[in-house]
Amino acid sequence: MNPPAALILFVALALPGCRAGDDENPVVLRLGSGEVRRAAFLAEVARFEARGGAPLAPEAKRGLLEDFLAERVVELEARATGRLPPGASDEQTRAAVQELLAEAAAGAAPVGDAEVAQAFEARRESYRTEETVTLSQILVPTLNEARDVLRLLRKAPREFEQLARARSRGPEASQGGRLGAFGRGQLPPALEQAAFRLAPGAIAEIVETPFGFHVLRLDERTPAAEPVLAEVADRVRAELERERADQALRAYVRGLLARAEVNYEAALSAPDAPR
Numbered sequence: 001m002n003p004p005a006a007l008i009l010f011v012a013l014a015l016p017g018c019r020a021g022d023d024e025n026p027v028v029l030r031l032g033s034g035e036v037r038r039a040a041f042l043a044e045v046a047r048f049e050a051r052g053g054a055p056l057a058p059e060a061k062r063g064l065l066e067d068f069l070a071e072r073v074v075e076l077e078a079r080a081t082g083r084l085p086p087g088a089s090d091e092q093t094r095a096a097v098q099e100l101l102a103e104a105a106a107g108a109a110p111v112g113d114a115e116v117a118q119a120f121e122a123r124r125e126s127y128r129t130e131e132t133v134t135l136s137q138i139l140v141p142t143l144n145e146a147r148d149v150l151r152l153l154r155k156a157p158r159e160f161e162q163l164a165r166a167r168s169r170g171p172e173a174s175q176g177g178r179l180g181a182f183g184r185g186q187l188p189p190a191l192e193q194a195a196f197r198l199a200p201g202a203i204a205e206i207v208e209t210p211f212g213f214h215v216l217r218l219d220e221r222t223p224a225a226e227p228v229l230a231e232v233a234d235r236v237r238a239e240l241e242r243e244r245a246d247q248a249l250r251a252y253v254r255g256l257l258a259r260a261e262v263n264y265e266a267a268l269s270a271p272d273a274p275r
Helices: 038-052 058-080 090-106 113-122 143-155 157-167 189-195 229-259 264-268
Strands: 027-031 034-037 132-140 178-183 207-209 212-222
Touching: 027 038, 027 058, 027 264, 034 038, 034 058, 038 058, 038 264, 058 090, 058 229, 058 264, 090 229, 113 229, 132 143, 132 157, 143 157, 143 212, 178 212, 189 207, 189 212
Parallel strands: none
Antiparallel strands: 027 034, 132 178, 132 212, 207 212
16 A cells, blocks of 8 residues: 555654754764754755745744654655665655564554444445536626627527527637536535526526626525445545545554654754755
């Protein structure tokens, strides 16, 4: 299983710092014979501040340090276990780190059927399908134009797509006016009120909004539906597997950091990196 890309952005560290070095570039992380010095972290701070255009606040800098240490401790472990030769390229380093994380994620316990059923019950509301309407529209700038469009559609409703391409000013005109599917709360109130009153295939009366005058057609209505375990079991299982893999990865990184020497004080009390 590939590790989630956002894994090490959320690792929580709670390790005491070791004694700061006396030099100007002290070690901030040591695992076995491998080490990372303060200058590497200052360079990381400088990159973030350059992107944001402002100095990092102390809390943000500490969060960045936690992420930095979590990333680097896995790299040090890759070197300590012989997966990275001296002078390895950045690509080789990334590959070795991904290999270690993938092995840690693969060690997560499998998800059983009983766990899937239990999670489904606990999260049932999140799997509920809300009512949606699929709409097409012809959007014109004046009421007279809208009345003319509506008059033509009442005579020839099957010409909706052709009229939309010819007359609509909406960005979806080239697609025959097809807007897509919407749930409640996703449309301007006036459009929502008109749309959810329609029967499939019906055309609404003219609706005015700040965008102009809309002639709506309801293409399809999907009713709300209560979830059924058999229909969402694969989705539930995949969610649980991702969560379990995240937990395994976090535990793995915490374990590496527990074996390492981490010097928060040396990193966070350092002067700002030169810009």
